Amino acid sequence: MTDPSLGVLLFLPYRHMEQRILDAVVAAGYPVTLAQARVFQRVDADGSRLTELAASAQVTKQTAGFLVDQLEAGGYVERVPDPSDARARLIRITDRGHQAVAIARVMQDRIETEWREHLGDRELERLRSILLRLRGITDPWE
Amino acid sequence: MTDPSLGVLLFLPYRHMEQRILDAVVAAGYPVTLAQARVFQRVDADGSRLTELAASAQVTKQTAGFLVDQLEAGGYVERVPDPSDARARLIRITDRGHQAVAIARVMQDRIETEWREHLGDRELERLRSILLRLRGITDPWE
DNA sequence: CCAAACAAGTCAGAGAATCTGACTAAAGTG
DNA sequence: CACTTTAGTCAGATTCTCTGACTTGTTTGG
Numbered sequence: 001m002t003d004p005s006l007g008v009l010l011f012l013p014y015r016h017m018e019q020r021i022l023d024a025v026v027a028a029g030y031p032v033t034l035a036q037a038r039v040f041q042r043v044d045a046d047g048s049r050l051t052e053l054a055a056s057a058q059v060t061k062q063t064a065g066f067l068v069d070q071l072e073a074g075g076y077v078e079r080v081p082d083p084s085d086a087r088a089r090l091i092r093i094t095d096r097g098h099q100a101v102a103i104a105r106v107m108q109d110r111i112e113t114e115w116r117e118h119l120g121d122r123e124l125e126r127l128r129s130i131l132l133r134l135r136g137i138t139d140p141w142e
Numbered sequence: 143m144t145d146p147s148l149g150v151l152l153f154l155p156y157r158h159m160e161q162r163i164l165d166a167v168v169a170a171g172y173p174v175t176l177a178q179a180r181v182f183q184r185v186d187a188d189g190s191r192l193t194e195l196a197a198s199a200q201v202t203k204q205t206a207g208f209l210v211d212q213l214e215a216g217g218y219v220e221r222v223p224d225p226s227d228a229r230a231r232l233i234r235i236t237d238r239g240h241q242a243v244a245i246a247r248v249m250q251d252r253i254e255t256e257w258r259e260h261l262g263d264r265e266l267e268r269l270r271s272i273l274l275r276l277r278g279i280t281d282p283w284e
Numbered sequence: 285c286c287a288a289a290c291a292a293g294t295c296a297g298a299g300a301a302t303c304t305g306a307c308t309a310a311a312g313t314g
Numbered sequence: 315c316a317c318t319t320t321a322g323t324c325a326g327a328t329t330c331t332c333t334g335a336c337t338t339g340t341t342t343g344g
Binding site for chain 1: 146147148149150151152153154155156157158159160161163183184200250254256257260261265268269270272273274275276277278279280281282
């Protein structure tokens with residue numbers, strides 16, 4: 001096969017991690033879909049606005065709203081008034097949501113450990129540092 | 143904001159590249175959707191089987207078939223009998239498909255150049271090499 | 285060589301995700 | 315205060331994706 005493009009090379013580990021974390025969370029009794037998880041993981045600890053989530057997950061506001069509705073119905077997040085803007089509401093993670101996050105974090109750490117064992121400490125940190133720099137020119141939401 | 147996870151850090155450049163290439167291809171007069179493109183980019187120069195495409199793009203055979211139908215209708219690929227297996231057909235890129243690929247390749251090269259200018263030669267090559275190693279433990283289709 | 289297991293792909297149908305366009309209400313701006 | 319922008323919702327259509335069942339051809343163990 002031809003050497004895979006950088007795009008594909010980025011996709012593979014991204015998708016691998018995403019899927020394993022999702023599987024772990026679902027298996028632990030927190031049913032969530034992939035699309036919901038992609039929004040959920042972007043909810044800030046202090047709460048996020050819908051518009052922020054949409055921009056960060058790179059979907060429209062409508063899509064983000066649709067998914068937040070479901071996360072709310074599942075008890076993972078709640079919407080509270082935003083004190084600083086009467087139009088907006090803050091989406092915050094509930095207790096149940098935090099439980100799901102904890103499961104996700106465990107699996108995320110496990111995967112990072114696997115990667116560290118495969119690549120070595122130095123290379124994993126290099127990867128992170130390069131990706132952080134790359135973020136400067138590839139993140140539309142900076 | 144908290145430091146983004148490795149997952150998000152991988153997602154950002156992946157998605158950035160994907161979107162810009164797609165935009166360029168569409169703007170050049172080759173209408174394709176994102177989902178179609180994700181399958182199309184995996185079609186091998188010598189032709190691919192549906193099952194391969196499905197595994198590589200990480201969707202079901204049915205989804206891959208659905209998307210290949212559309213790529214075929216758009217004139218980007220064709221299905222020819224697979225000489226080595228009467229059940230299978232090879233999906234091959236047509237002339238029109240190759241034209242679209244050429245557009246994509248130009249944009250891909252441009253983006254890689256931007257990344258190279260931002261990161262430096264050495265770091266970009268490091269990124270590629272690390273991702274290639276990471277592929278060993280994250281690619282379900284190896 | 286043949287029966288059983290397996291693999292490639294399709295068909296049907298349902299559900300999930302996503303978008304565009306139009307809208308309301310609140311904030312910011314000159 | 316009018317005007318523009320921003321946050322979010324409503325409605326509707328389209329696209330994507332999956333599960334389950336099936337057909338046809340291939341491989342394999344006895």
